[in-house]
Amino acid sequence: MSVAQQMPVNERGTPLRAVRRNGRWAGYRHLLASRMKEMKREPEVIFWVFGFPLLLALGLGIAFRNKPADVSSIAVVGSEAQSVIGLLEHSPRKASIKADVLDEAAALKGFRVGKYDLVIESDGKGGFKYVYDPARPESVLSRAEVDHALQAAAGRQDALSTVTVVSSEPGSRYIDFLIPGLIGMNVMNAAMWGIGFAIVDMRQRKLLKRFVATPMRRSDFLLALASSRLVLMTVEVGMLLGFGALVFKMQILGSIPTILLIGASGALGFAGLGLLTASRSQKIESVSGLINLVMMPMWIFSGVFFSYERFPAVIQPFIKALPLTALNDALRATILEGATLGAQSGRLLVLALWGGISFVLAVKWFRWT
Amino acid sequence: MPTAIQCRDLRKTYDGKVEAVRGLSLEIQAGECFGLLGPNGAGKTTTIEILEGLLAPTSGEVTILGRTWQKDSRELREWLGISLQETRLSEKLSVRETIELFASFYSQPRSSDEVLKELQLEEKADAWVGKLSGGQRQRLAVATALVGNPKVLFLDEPTTGLDPQSRRQLWDIVRAFQRNGGTVLLTTHYMDEAERLCDRLAIIDHGQVIAEGTPLDLIERLGGHHVVEFEASGESGDGAALEHWQALPGVESVRHDDGLVCLNVREPHLTIPALLEAVQKRGSQLQHLTTRQASLEDVFVRLTGRHLREA
Numbered sequence: 001m002s003v004a005q006q007m008p009v010n011e012r013g014t015p016l017r018a019v020r021r022n023g024r025w026a027g028y029r030h031l032l033a034s035r036m037k038e039m040k041r042e043p044e045v046i047f048w049v050f051g052f053p054l055l056l057a058l059g060l061g062i063a064f065r066n067k068p069a070d071v072s073s074i075a076v077v078g079s080e081a082q083s084v085i086g087l088l089e090h091s092p093r094k095a096s097i098k099a100d101v102l103d104e105a106a107a108l109k110g111f112r113v114g115k116y117d118l119v120i121e122s123d124g125k126g127g128f129k130y131v132y133d134p135a136r137p138e139s140v141l142s143r144a145e146v147d148h149a150l151q152a153a154a155g156r157q158d159a160l161s162t163v164t165v166v167s168s169e170p171g172s173r174y175i176d177f178l179i180p181g182l183i184g185m186n187v188m189n190a191a192m193w194g195i196g197f198a199i200v201d202m203r204q205r206k207l208l209k210r211f212v213a214t215p216m217r218r219s220d221f222l223l224a225l226a227s228s229r230l231v232l233m234t235v236e237v238g239m240l241l242g243f244g245a246l247v248f249k250m251q252i253l254g255s256i257p258t259i260l261l262i263g264a265s266g267a268l269g270f271a272g273l274g275l276l277t278a279s280r281s282q283k284i285e286s287v288s289g290l291i292n293l294v295m296m297p298m299w300i301f302s303g304v305f306f307s308y309e310r311f312p313a314v315i316q317p318f319i320k321a322l323p324l325t326a327l328n329d330a331l332r333a334t335i336l337e338g339a340t341l342g343a344q345s346g347r348l349l350v351l352a353l354w355g356g357i358s359f360v361l362a363v364k365w366f367r368w369t
Numbered sequence: 370m371p372t373a374i375q376c377r378d379l380r381k382t383y384d385g386k387v388e389a390v391r392g393l394s395l396e397i398q399a400g401e402c403f404g405l406l407g408p409n410g411a412g413k414t415t416t417i418e419i420l421e422g423l424l425a426p427t428s429g430e431v432t433i434l435g436r437t438w439q440k441d442s443r444e445l446r447e448w449l450g451i452s453l454q455e456t457r458l459s460e461k462l463s464v465r466e467t468i469e470l471f472a473s474f475y476s477q478p479r480s481s482d483e484v485l486k487e488l489q490l491e492e493k494a495d496a497w498v499g500k501l502s503g504g505q506r507q508r509l510a511v512a513t514a515l516v517g518n519p520k521v522l523f524l525d526e527p528t529t530g531l532d533p534q535s536r537r538q539l540w541d542i543v544r545a546f547q548r549n550g551g552t553v554l555l556t557t558h559y560m561d562e563a564e565r566l567c568d569r570l571a572i573i574d575h576g577q578v579i580a581e582g583t584p585l586d587l588i589e590r591l592g593g594h595h596v597v598e599f600e601a602s603g604e605s606g607d608g609a610a611l612e613h614w615q616a617l618p619g620v621e622s623v624r625h626d627d628g629l630v631c632l633n634v635r636e637p638h639l640t641i642p643a644l645l646e647a648v649q650k651r652g653s654q655l656q657h658l659t660t661r662q663a664s665l666e667d668v669f670v671r672l673t674g675r676h677l678r679e680a
């Protein structure tokens with residue numbers, strides 16, 4: 001049976017009966033829902049957006065976890081190694097020194113690869129030789145520590161009496177520094193890829209052209225893309241914060257709405273940049289290169305993994321003008337120090353300028369076909 | 370009958386170099402199924418995309434349902450249903466979700482269920498687009514065009530690369546739309562499609578209309594009614610020989626095609642006896658002889674000296 005026979009045949013010339021009437025926002029709602037469904041059904045997206053940042057946080061959090069800083073790993077070599085061990089055993093600081101006895105070659109190899117902080121050799125006349133690396137902080141520490149332990153074991157008395165207080169509060173650890181940086185980086189990555197890649201992909205598939213061949217409002221399309229970023233940003237930020245709080249006992253001092261508002265400013269700012277990078281590219285390859293080019297300086301300079309204060313003072317103004325720097329700083333200030341939204345207005349302005357200017361240029365240059 | 374689509378002296382030059390469309394005029398009536406037939410690179414897509422308001426012409430005017438793209442684009446978008454030559458719809462959305470998405474752009478769309486049924490996609494309604502066959506994808510592309518309840522349907526090579534059954538399914542869909550009062554403009558490089566589906570067509574080559582009319586009219590005017598093809602031993606294909614065959618009774622035109630001599634004839638029963646006699650007189654022997662109805666392919670070859678496929 002042919003299709004034609006199944007169709008209700010209307011009188012010639014009358015259009016088919018319209019069955020429904022769409023409201024102003026029907027297109028926007030469907031575009032947003034489709035976008036969310038598509039992302040949900042893409043396993044790679046789930047991994048890069050959610051899995052990867054968590055793995056990164058976990059990996060770096062463990063690698064740089066604050067091990068009790070005063071445990072020194074040392075290698076003892078030579079014929080009188082056992083007497084060195086014996087002296088250390090009697091030291092009041094023996095808990096903070098872990099000593100192995102080895103032959104010289106193995107000890108030096110272990111020292112080279114960072115397994116040992118220090119190598120000790122007895123000179124056979126009651127004296128010791130230290131092999132250490134002045135460029136390695138833990139090596140320097142270790143020498144001081146071991147020297148102190150040996151001298152004390154040999155009977156030296158402290159001339160001054162001192163007291164130390166241990167400070168390893170949540171809030172000042174590396175993981176506390178890292179999590180807001182990862183949130184910022186993730187908001188940037190997700191917004192740049194989520195907008196830039198998605199648009200060029202749709203352009204390459206001629207889907208953008210197909211969309212503009214309908215009465216779809218172009219502003220609805222862009223709004224739906226931006227909205228999908230905001231929804232995802234909320235999930236990403238919540239997830240990383242929750243992860244930090246649960247796994248690493250991180251304390252979140254700022255209010256959640258403030259943190260989310262800052263995240264939203266970041267997501268929108270980078271969405272503008274993403275739109276700009278995607279405004280004309282016809283090929284995925286070219287936009288990928290462009291996105292990486294834009295993000296690269298920020299990975300390095302914007303203080304994701306380490307503080308940008310380490311860079312020379314002359315480039316500090318340039319670093320502070322980068323959108324990711326503004327986002328990371330604002331996130332750290334609120335999450336770690338409980339700063340208010342108002343106190344972050346300068347940084348939010350940087351984000352708004354980047355996003356706003358990019359958006360205006362993007363719309364001006366944008367190609368739908 | 371009112372004019373649905375009209376264009377005058379369309380020109381399109383890409384990058385100041387490639388003249389894709391060179392002075393093309395068309396007038397398509399409401400309720401008609403009109404075809405643009407031409408080989409690859411003839412300028413069909415460029416022409417249809419200008420008419421669809423997706424591409425700006427270098428010069429020329431377009432009127433659709435009495436409106437222009439400059440002034441009434443919003444209204445026109447509601448009235449037109451468009452399927453592009455190649456659109457890859459999102460693979461991870463289902464058929465129904467895709468149709469619903471397109472429906473949401475129109476102020477008064479048809480119901481998705483009705484369209485699904487009409488395009489025989491009900492069974493696949495919940496399947497992802499990525500899992501569809503070529504024919505199903507093409508039907509979905511047409512479904513996204515029909516769901517807006519259009520007055521005019523534009524289809525750019527709707528059946529290219531499809532199997533015969535899928536092609537016939539699509540033809541039925543187009544005919545049904547037309548029966549409900551719709552106007553159709555389609556492009557194709559299949560002459561059988563143009564012949565069977567279109568009320569009228571324009572043959573396009575190098576960005577120009579080289580012939581226009583109903584398929585039958587074109588064949589009668591330019592293809593000859595019948596084609597007699599033969600091969601005779603010892604016959605060189607030179608001009609003198611061709612003139613000789615041209616002089617046979619009832620022959621309208623003669624050409625060489627791939628080692629065969631092709632005669633366009635009005636009445637084969639007069640020509641064939643004369644042909645046999647002439648071959649004998651010249652002392653050569655027939656090695657091959659067929660007669661068939663003329664087709665649009667013959668029209669195209671007659672006009673351009675090339676076949677549609679290889680052009």
Ligand SMILES: Nc1ncnc2c1ncn2[C@@H]1O[C@H](COP(=O)(O)OP(=O)(O)O)[C@@H](O)[C@H]1O
Pocket residue numbers: 383384387388389407408409410411412413414415416
């Ligand atoms: N975007 C473009 N830029 C440059 N040349 C193009 C472009 N699109 C099409 N062309 C050229 O214009 C001519 C007509 O192309 P097209 O309209 O696609 O023909 P058809 O659809 O009949 O195959 C071809 O020579 C093609 O190479």
Ligand SMILES: [Mg+2]
Pocket residue numbers: 413414415454525526
């Ligand atoms: Mg084409």
